Amino acid sequence: MTQNLTIYVVDDDQDVRDSLKVLLEFADYNVRIFESAVKFLAADLHGIAGCLIVDIRMPDMDGLELQDELLKREIDLPVIVITGHGDVPLAVRAMRAGAVDFLEKPFREEALLEAIQRAFRHTPRRNAAKTDEVRARLEALTEREREVLNLVVEGQTNKEVARVLDISPRTVDIHRAHVMEKMHAKTLADLVRMALSIQRS
Amino acid sequence: MPELGIAQIANADALFHALIHTAIDGIMVIDEKARVQVYNSACERLFGYGPNEVLGRNVDMLMPEPYHSEHDGYIARYLKTGKPHIIGMGREVVGQRKDGSTFPMYLSVGEGEVGGKRIFVGIVSDISEQRARDKRIQELQGELLHVTRMTAMGEMASALAHEINQPLTALLNYTSAARRMAKNFGEPGAKLVDILERAVEQTERAGLIIRRLRNFIEKREPDRSAEDINKVVEDAIALGMAGFRDTGTKWILKVEPGLPQVFIDKVQIQQILVNLVRNATEAMSGRNKRQLTISTGLEGSDVEIAVSDTGTGLPDDVVSRLFHPFVTTKERGMGMGLSICRTIAEAHGGRLWLASNTSEGATFKLSLPIGNVGEPVK
Numbered sequence: 001m002t003q004n005l006t007i008y009v010v011d012d013d014q015d016v017r018d019s020l021k022v023l024l025e026f027a028d029y030n031v032r033i034f035e036s037a038v039k040f041l042a043a044d045l046h047g048i049a050g051c052l053i054v055d056i057r058m059p060d061m062d063g064l065e066l067q068d069e070l071l072k073r074e075i076d077l078p079v080i081v082i083t084g085h086g087d088v089p090l091a092v093r094a095m096r097a098g099a100v101d102f103l104e105k106p107f108r109e110e111a112l113l114e115a116i117q118r119a120f121r122h123t124p125r126r127n128a129a130k131t132d133e134v135r136a137r138l139e140a141l142t143e144r145e146r147e148v149l150n151l152v153v154e155g156q157t158n159k160e161v162a163r164v165l166d167i168s169p170r171t172v173d174i175h176r177a178h179v180m181e182k183m184h185a186k187t188l189a190d191l192v193r194m195a196l197s198i199q200r201s
Numbered sequence: 202m203p204e205l206g207i208a209q210i211a212n213a214d215a216l217f218h219a220l221i222h223t224a225i226d227g228i229m230v231i232d233e234k235a236r237v238q239v240y241n242s243a244c245e246r247l248f249g250y251g252p253n254e255v256l257g258r259n260v261d262m263l264m265p266e267p268y269h270s271e272h273d274g275y276i277a278r279y280l281k282t283g284k285p286h287i288i289g290m291g292r293e294v295v296g297q298r299k300d301g302s303t304f305p306m307y308l309s310v311g312e313g314e315v316g317g318k319r320i321f322v323g324i325v326s327d328i329s330e331q332r333a334r335d336k337r338i339q340e341l342q343g344e345l346l347h348v349t350r351m352t353a354m355g356e357m358a359s360a361l362a363h364e365i366n367q368p369l370t371a372l373l374n375y376t377s378a379a380r381r382m383a384k385n386f387g388e389p390g391a392k393l394v395d396i397l398e399r400a401v402e403q404t405e406r407a408g409l410i411i412r413r414l415r416n417f418i419e420k421r422e423p424d425r426s427a428e429d430i431n432k433v434v435e436d437a438i439a440l441g442m443a444g445f446r447d448t449g450t451k452w453i454l455k456v457e458p459g460l461p462q463v464f465i466d467k468v469q470i471q472q473i474l475v476n477l478v479r480n481a482t483e484a485m486s487g488r489n490k491r492q493l494t495i496s497t498g499l500e501g502s503d504v505e506i507a508v509s510d511t512g513t514g515l516p517d518d519v520v521s522r523l524f525h526p527f528v529t530t531k532e533r534g535m536g537m538g539l540s541i542c543r544t545i546a547e548a549h550g551g552r553l554w555l556a557s558n559t560s561e562g563a564t565f566k567l568s569l570p571i572g573n574v575g576e577p578v579k
Contacts, residue, residue, distance in 0.1 A: 015367065015371035016367055016371050016374075019372075019374030022375060023374040023377050023381075027381065057363075059525075084362070084366035084367055085362070085363050105366040105408070106366060106369040106405065107370070108377075108405065109373075109377035109401075
């Protein structure tokens with residue numbers, strides 16, 4: 001179905017790599033797997049197209065460094081970051097650096113395929129109409145909710161947000177849930193994406 | 202004519218006087234009835250009483266209860282049984298000053314005879330400072346232990362979550378692939394799809410439990426302040442030495458004075474240093490040359506601390522995974538030490554690495570950014 005588009009998987013865990021290959025091949029994608037960022041960069045990347053799924057924490061070169069390197073080499077490959085650490089701050093950094101999405105391990109097939117679809121649709125330019133929509137949603141937030149949103153998309157954990165705003169982590173949870181609802185964000189990645197689109201416009 | 206010695210010029214009285222009153226330690230002499238006969242200048246400084254207030258009176262006035270009331274009984278018992286409890290040796294006791302405050306002191310007592318009368322000679326030194334130092338080390342150790350446990354728990358949960366999430370991810374992927382395949386099986390496949398969907402849900406549930414566990418085991422909030430790294434290193438060595446005093450290891454401390462301050466959580470940084478110092482000491486056990494060198498210095502915009510040992514170095518297969526969790530060369534180690542240390546260093550914007558590794562020993566280095574509080578230490 002997508003002859004020219006290949007999904008490149010870079011993960012230092014062999015079982016995660018192998019299982020992703022099996023699953024994505026069942027979903028009719030071409031898949032190539034690499035055990036490290038270094039091995040991936042050593043491959044022939046000439047005219048590469050598709051999307052890259054990369055683990056954020058790896059020895060030698062991590063996901064963020066790989067993103068940097070791709071940027072340096074002017075290889076425009078949409079990146080989906082995956083993490084087993086629940087490293088929200090790192091994931092937010094990855095998205096700021098241009099990652100299309102991030103997924104916390106273990107993730108559902110549906111979430112993964114959706115992220116891949118988004119990656120393939122990925123265009124660097126943001127749709128102005130959509131930005132207006134997001135802006136309107138942002139207007140609907142209360143002052144406190146906006147503070148919570150700002151801190152969350154900066155990569156702060158709930159506990160850090162609670163400390164900065166001097167409220168309980170439980171209250172942060174509630175605010176956060178309201179923010180997600182009002183912003184129509186299904187995941188934290190959605191939220192970060194929206195915040196970034198506003199900042200960039 | 203040969204020069205005369207002091208003992209030959211001075212009369213015995215003058216020499217005795219000089220001896221007693223220039224002594225740094227308190228010296229007193231009591232008779233059989235515990236009455237103070239000699240009370241030197243050092244005693245005045247220790248107890249706050251002048252000689253006129255003490256001479257001729259019972260020495261028990263210099264002791265807090267219960268010794269104050271029991272002292273006459275101790276002497277009586279000794280005179281009756283001849284069994285010494287303190288005489289001829291020394292022990293730590295408590296003294297009481299004129300203002301009623303007490304202090305720990307080391308007292309040694311000897312027995313003698315002057316003019317047919319039995320006397321007891323007591324030599325007293327104040328050990329408050331030594332005690333305060335011991336107590337401080339104990340407090341530091343307690344604090345360190347607590348932080349170590351908390352950090353270890355946070356780190357364990359995080360490492361465990363990661364280790365378990367990997368197979369869960371693979372499991373979820375394979376199950377999803379099987380579910381996809383089952384969809385092609387028509388009617389019998391529908392049931393299989395349903396079963397595999399349930400398996401997917403259960404795997405997700407396991408992932409959720411792991412996530413909650415990690416959130417529950419809260420990592421300790423760092424408590425940072427501007428610190429003099431040399432002071433932190435000295436404290437860490439005092440802590441690291443506890444329990445290793447008798448291994449015959451030579452300690453060399455080379456600190457560069459006047460280093461800029463670093464903005465750190467002191468206890469956490471000490472945790473790293475204590476770990477390095479202990480690892481180094483253990484690495485040298487059984488070696489002839491056991492020398493541990495700790496140095497500090499400025500390296501660009503970082504303060505750098507190096508810990509070197511004269512052990513046999515680390516094997517290659519360990520070096521590549523040295524900072525991974527659950528890697529250890531120790532029989533009873535958990536392999537969390539260096540992994541935690543590196544996490545702490547990185548959380549401070551610093552680095553921790555193996556700087557050199559030969560068969561003659563290893564050097565670990567910790568660097569910490571000076572940051573925005575680069576004021577030199579006064």
